[in-house]
Amino acid sequence: MTPIKGQATDGRQRRNRSEDVLEAAVRVFHKKGYASASIQDIADEVGVLKGSLYHYIDSKEDLLARLFEDSAGHFMAMLDEASNLDAPPVERLRRFAYACSYWYLQNIERVTIYANEWKHLTGKRLKTVVGIREDYEARLASLIGEAKEAGEARPDLDVNFATYFIFGALNGLPEWYRRRGPDPAERIAESYAGLIVATVVGGGK
Amino acid sequence: MTPIKGQATDGRQRRNRSEDVLEAAVRVFHKKGYASASIQDIADEVGVLKGSLYHYIDSKEDLLARLFEDSAGHFMAMLDEASNLDAPPVERLRRFAYACSYWYLQNIERVTIYANEWKHLTGKRLKTVVGIREDYEARLASLIGEAKEAGEARPDLDVNFATYFIFGALNGLPEWYRRRGPDPAERIAESYAGLIVATVVGGGK
Amino acid sequence: MTPIKGQATDGRQRRNRSEDVLEAAVRVFHKKGYASASIQDIADEVGVLKGSLYHYIDSKEDLLARLFEDSAGHFMAMLDEASNLDAPPVERLRRFAYACSYWYLQNIERVTIYANEWKHLTGKRLKTVVGIREDYEARLASLIGEAKEAGEARPDLDVNFATYFIFGALNGLPEWYRRRGPDPAERIAESYAGLIVATVVGGGK
Amino acid sequence: MTPIKGQATDGRQRRNRSEDVLEAAVRVFHKKGYASASIQDIADEVGVLKGSLYHYIDSKEDLLARLFEDSAGHFMAMLDEASNLDAPPVERLRRFAYACSYWYLQNIERVTIYANEWKHLTGKRLKTVVGIREDYEARLASLIGEAKEAGEARPDLDVNFATYFIFGALNGLPEWYRRRGPDPAERIAESYAGLIVATVVGGGK
């Protein structure tokens, strides 16, 4: 009998504690906010004394940074995938919007932290996160720009404002999702994709 | 040389600083976030020892609450005015959207605090703020609902999702406004109004 | 028509505010204890802003000292009167005990403060209060001593211990008096006088 | 040279100081009174930074409460033992009185705190302490009551007043004991037992 990875032979979970710490941090930072959360809170969540946490982290900010690095990888992967579809501009916008919305809903806690707590990073780490966000905005903007050039968007559309508008609407998603009933993520993502496309394609007078 | 009113000859001022305190709190809470801001930060901003602040406030949370009460009045007044226009649904939606956007831009710091720091209120105060937000959402939802019933919106529009979507886009406004160049508030508000109407009226496929 | 002392012609009480302050201090110090009572508490009780109190007092400790000086006079008067009766020793002891008990009951708040808060005095003031207490003990001791010399007390009585014993019993009076029903002061004083005499005259084996 | 257990080579100690903290608190609260004593005072007495105290306690009131719980156990044990003697009423009263007096003298600091600082407890803790005191009074009262029923007390004795009287005399014991010379505890306890019995058995007129 071979021991399963992360499972000690005595039955106790012996997975990489580092990951436990990161997951606990996600839950705690999401619930209380980075500034209001204490190292003690996270230690409690992991089930360890707070002194022991420092085997896994260098500092509280380091822990936050690790969360961001961790999320950033997935985030960029999702953005890459969503950007590189082969379809006409508006269709790509729709799929991009769907993919983003869906991914947000699957990663609510991390996304909330990503959107709200980046101010507590400093130095290079802050730069990285801001860079990712700018990249994100740039991709969205370029998609919208293409749609406009292809004549599929409203002619009076301001690409930048539309980008920020949509970006904000997406970032607001996790905020109300918690409060609502059990709408399936697919339905919400589809609806949001539709709203985003409508924002761009427009209509109105 | 005559001594200025409220200015002692030794340089210390002895006047009522209630307003100063509130304004300093707005700046500090906006810059650092409520949890990370210290009473000392605010005292420094006012130019007073921290003990002296308690002449004007009961507690840090009380100070936050005062900010909310202060904003809530203006906020509701703006909402009332924007809701009670006499025009066809979509036109009313546009004007409502314009008024909100414009007001947000004029009150960025307070609006940011309003959107981000309400979690730190407790008890009755929290209830009041949540109530206002629900009222806000309800007004927006009812405008969108009227537009839909009047056949001016996309037939497949989900009124609730659209409401949250627009709400999020508005709340995201102050976040990027700081980073951008000097777009005049009127232009932004007009653009946002257009985007909001487009979201509802739709188009797309 | 001549204005009555302490009564302004407009009907408002205009008595000497100094006395109001002392009386308020008695109530507040009795209720909360000197250390836990704040100048603000006393100002509230007087109905004046705390800054205004300093027209009447020099400091918090000064206020406490004034209370002691105030009480000390009455206290010594009572002791003098009770000591100078003309009667056989045990009868004088009984009357002394009655007078003290009765006076305690009439001045519960001040007596409680006198018994508990003298530690917060410093310097000469402390000396004065300790002096009064020693005088008190000495008078009681001399009464008991006379009774013993007259052969009216138990022969094995230790005069000092008896003095402290009785002194403690008297000082405990205000403590439980508050908690009890409405026993008339006369009855309690009579009972205590009997107990004190019994303590000295004794019996037992 | 071998390092002493619990003594780091740099001079700082790293051992469990729960007991030290409680004992330091007894000394400090006794000396200054609970309200006037600061956490800093206690930390100084322990020889630790004040922040470190919170490794051992939850709050200042919690520390006081721990003292009371600590004392309460011993106190009740002593009362139980003293109550359950097998002898005629007055003899039991004498022994009870001796045991209490003696125990008081052995535990002066804690008894003083018990008698004076219970007002600073709140909630359930306050109730417990008041309950113990009432139990104490009830035991004393029942002993006195038995003596009276057995015809060994003065016929005009008021059992309640006698109980309070004796209770007060006992509580006053630690107050003067400090000021006096080195009377052996046994002699004082014997003397107090005699005084208590005399109070009840009486004589007088």
Next chain:
DNA sequence: AATGAATGAGTATTCATTCAT
């Protein structure tokens, strides 16, 4: 890896006191 004792700088808050008006 984990513990838990200790640190030291920080936090919000209180409060006796001063003083210009």
Next chain:
DNA sequence: AATGAATGAATACTCATTCAT
């Protein structure tokens, strides 16, 4: 006499971090 703004030192308590065991 009275006000109320301001002080400055103190208070209880928190917390990220260190480190010997």
